[in-house]
C-alpha cells in the first residue's frame with residue numbers, strides 16, 4: 827500500500843528562477859539550496875511545506891529524463907508525484923505483479939532524498955507519473 831505523499835515534482839528550465847517565482851507569487855517559501863543529481867540527470871531544489879515538499883527539477887546533462895517533457899512544456903509543469911513506501915523492493919515486486927510498468931530496468935535508483943526510488947508509468951495512474959520512494963529513516 828502506498829504511504830505518505832512525500833513531494834510533488836515540478837519540471838522547470840531553471841530551479842532558481844522558478845523558486846523566486848513561487849516566492850514572489852505565494853510569499854515567503856522555505857527553499858533549500860539546489861544540488862545536482864547526475865545519476866538522475868536533474869538539478870533539484872526542494873521547497874519545504876508543512877506536510878511535504880515541492881521538488882523543482884531542471885535538466886542536467888544531455889540525457890536528462892525531463893528534456894522531452896520541457897520540449898512539450900517549455901515553461902515547465904507538474905511532472906510527477908511521489909509517495910513513500912516502507913520497502914522499495916517489496917513495493918516494486920507488488921507493482922509488477924499487479925501489472926504496472928516500472929520505468930527503466932526496474933532496479934531502484936538513489937533519488938533526491940538519498941533513498942531508493944522507482945517510477946511507475948503514467949498509463950497506470952490516470953496519466954500521472956508516480957515516483958515511489960523508500961521511507962527515509964526516522965519516519
Ligand code: CO
Pocket residue numbers: 833835881906908938957
Ligand atoms: Co521526485
